[in-house]
Amino acid sequence: MRVVLADDERLSLIHLKSLLEKEIGGVEVIGMYSDPTLIIDMIGPLHPDAIFLDINMPEISGFEIAEQLQVLFPSIEIVFVTAYDDYAVNAFELSVIDYILKPVQLARLEKTVKRLQVRVDQKDKRIKTTEPLIGCFNHIYLQLPNNEPQPLKWRTSKAQELFAYLLHHRNRMIDRTTLIELLWGHLDHAARTAQLYTTIYQIRHTLKQSGITEVIISSGILEAGYRLSIGPNLLDIEEWEIQLKRLPLLTVQTIPEHVLVLDSYKGDYLSDYGYLWAESERERLRCLWLHHAENLEAFYTDSGLLHDAIHLNQLIHKMMPTHDGSYFNLMKHYDALGNRPAVEEQYWLLKTMLENEFGVSTVNPSVADWYNRWKNPTQHEL
Structure with missing residues (x-):
């Protein structure tokens, strides 16, 4: 090193x-x-x-x-x-x-x-593969074998969203009416149909120029729609979920494997675009990551690895600023380390987050009770 x-x-x-x-x-x-x-x-x-x-x-x-x-x-x-x-x-x-x-x-x-x-x-230990990797964490990107990830260069934002939507529904036939209403519902029939055909052509051209020719958009003969298949190419969210499911039992010896999968979650699904139709999948993956992070945090805490637990809670803060559990965890960890200013700051940050994000000034009663007992131990002993 x-x-x-x-x-x-x-x-x-x-x-x-x-x-x-x-x-x-x-x-x-x-x-x-x-x-x-x-x-x-x-x-x-x-x-x-x-x-x-x-x-x-x-x-x-x-x-x-x-x-x-x-x-x-x-x-x-x-x-x-x-x-x-x-x-x-x-x-x-x-x-x-x-x-x-x-x-x-x-x-x-x-x-x-x-x-x-x-x-x-x-x-x-980054994924080394002989097949290209298509990424959806944060934004759409492409990673060719032995190369760094690169964003795909779309000609228009509509081409980007249409590709993302077809990728989201990969291996399924999506009828043209659904695609037209999603992206060009405000145009007249002739214009919206022309826009769809033009944009499909642009996507195929971009994929060919990027070197991922085995990603195919096929049009239906009996069905009036389009289907996207990624062939042997990998998809980062699928690979991440596979790695998560294959993790061994969490022990001191297997911590590095669990941390590797946790860190492989590079950001929320298509979060840079804010597509509403992606929200359900985005939230599902976020919940999987958070559940894994909380299990690892609990293991750190039970094992007395407080500095690791603190760092992980800070990571949860960064990924999910409104997750109030991490604030309380940090308060307890800082208390165990004798860092009183840090406990007070976390409580203040929790109250500020609740007021700014949810318009409430009341902290969870159990957290408030813990803090008050910590703040005034003599008073609560009487």
Whole structure:
């Protein structure tokens, strides 16, 4: 695993480098920076797996650097290293993989490296196939064998939606009237029929140009409609669901496999487009992901892996901001770690979310009761 270290204290850099390379092993420090202004410019050509980043640095903070890194180099994992323990909430809001305190202890650092190695291994296990992959997470994309995913370039938004709709109903004949009413219901009969034929032609041309000729749109002879079949090509949502169903029993040894499937869910089904007809499938897949995430979170909690549980709840926050259960979980985890400011902040964030999203100011009674007992333990003992 290749890492970069950034800290304005030179001795801290040397100490961390020694722990990683000599005490732990399996880690190569490929860059060390004490000037934070150089990090963004220098890190790109190095292609590190991770960066250990101090928060308190002159001129620019570690938080600002992390925000830029996550935009420019989203594959780089970030570990915050700091002498202060009151940055934890902000750190995990950025979805960094870990947060460790100075002076860095070897046992704590070993846990971080193991967590990093799992994440790096996951990225190395991307689906490798001899068949093209059609993607529907967030938006429609194409991944040819041994290539990075690329968006399909549609000539019009109608061509994009028509392809998405036929893909959504793949292997089923969809009558022309349904397609016309969906996309061109406002036009007269002659114009809407011409638009359908033109758009089908555009889709076939785009597919041919993209190199996925085995995706076929066939027109019915006896039935007046169109059917799309993907042939031997793979579909990311189908592959993800297959992997989810094949997961072994969750144990300490199988955690990496479960995390890999969890992280393979790259975003909601066709969410970038907001098609109403896709909402049912979108919600079904979201529920499958959330159920899996909650099972993994409960396992982390029961196993005493609180930092992993915190990181997973932050991921649930990011994927589903209105899921109130993750706020309560974080309150309890931060309480177990003795981080009172973080507990208070999560309760405030929960109330703010409920007011902004649902127009209510009342927190679930059981959560409010827990918080009040935590806030005023002496009062409740009387």
